Every structure is written in structure tokens, then in C-alpha cells.
Amino acid sequence: EGQLVESGGGLVQPGGSLRLSCAGSGFSFSVYSMNWVRQAPGKGLEWVSYIGSTGSTMYYADSVRGRLTISRDNAKNSLYLQMDSLRTEDTGVYYCARLGAGFAMDVWGRGTTVTVSS
């Protein structure tokens, strides 16, 4: 079925940067579109960003456009999220998720925690 493992989270000051990674295994990573989804403490799920299988198409939520950048390296079976100009409201758990049939997210990682605080 496949597995996703996120890494790179941590504590960063407002205005700082962080780079998240997501390693895929057990499936053909290069044929799947991927997403980042986040969850603020005690809140619901919020879609963050999408990237197509080849990396040529990306979409972003309005709340992160211009500050967060999604990318992938299919040779390394890896997905990335470059996070710049971070704000306190970016705090939360960040999940990578594989996009399956019907644009449903059928495989999720366990998440990595980002804390933006001074």
C-alpha cells in the first residue's frame, strides 16, 4: 500500500524558515500526485499545497501562497515543503498525503510538528 515518513519539523522564530521532507516507500512514488495538509493544535485539517506527479503543476492555499513552496525529487522518492516568512499561525502538525482515486488522499504520513514562536 505504501508508506510516507515526514521529517524536518521543529521550533522556529517568526519570520524564519524551515524545510520539511517526506519520504515515500512501498509504491511507485513518481506516478502519484502529492499534497501537504496541516493541523493547528486542537483544530481541523487544512489543505496546504499540491504537486503533480512530474512536479510541473503546483497549487497552494491562499494562506500560504508566496511563503511556502512545494517540490519533489522523484529520483529520491521525496516530497518537500520549503517554508519561509513563517508566522505563528503556521504552527501545527504537517502531514504529507498521497493523492489516489477521485482526488482522495489515500496514504498519509504520521506528520511532523512545526512550532513558530519567539
Place this chain on the structure above:
Amino acid sequence: SYVLTQPPSESVAPGKTARITCGGNNIGSHSVHWYQQKPGQAPMLVIYFNTDRPSGIPERFSGSNSGSTAILTISRVEAGDEADYYCQMWDTISHYWVFGGGTKLTVL
């Protein structure tokens, strides 16, 4: 952008049927997916394409979608079904994946 509305909470007794609603403008014309999230865990897909179950999901979980409401139905509810449930769809116009606010299901 498109908005999906869920009740914040639902309660059900063990062995009974739980129905969790997800409202949206003409949602019946879209494919809706449902996720289960237990405390401290990642979300898990339980229904996709409105009615389909991924492998490993019990038949007790079913879905429907018509008009302005999609519904996740859980039959013969068990204590292990206690979780947050989220509906989700792809907004083709804005290129957004939209999540509902989530419903906390409590098994009494």
C-alpha cells in the same frame, strides 16, 4: 472558496447507527471523501468517491451524497469508532482541496 459544513459533535450508543452529515452547495454533484482521525494519529481514508470503501475498512462504514448533503453512516457502532471524522472534496474551480470542520463522534 467552497465551504463544507459539519456538526461539531455527534453521540451514539454502542450497536446503534451513527450518521455524520456534510453540507455544501450542490455537493451532490461532487465526489466526497471521508477521513477518520483518532487522537494522536494521522487521518485515515474510510470512504472515497462518495460510497467506496478502501481495502481494510469494515462494511459497517458507508457513504451517500445527494443534493446539498453528503452522509457518512457507521452501522453497529463500536467503541473503537470514537474519533474525529472529516469530509473533503476537490473544488475544480479554485483548485482547492476543501475539508469540512470535522465532527467528533462520541460512543456513549
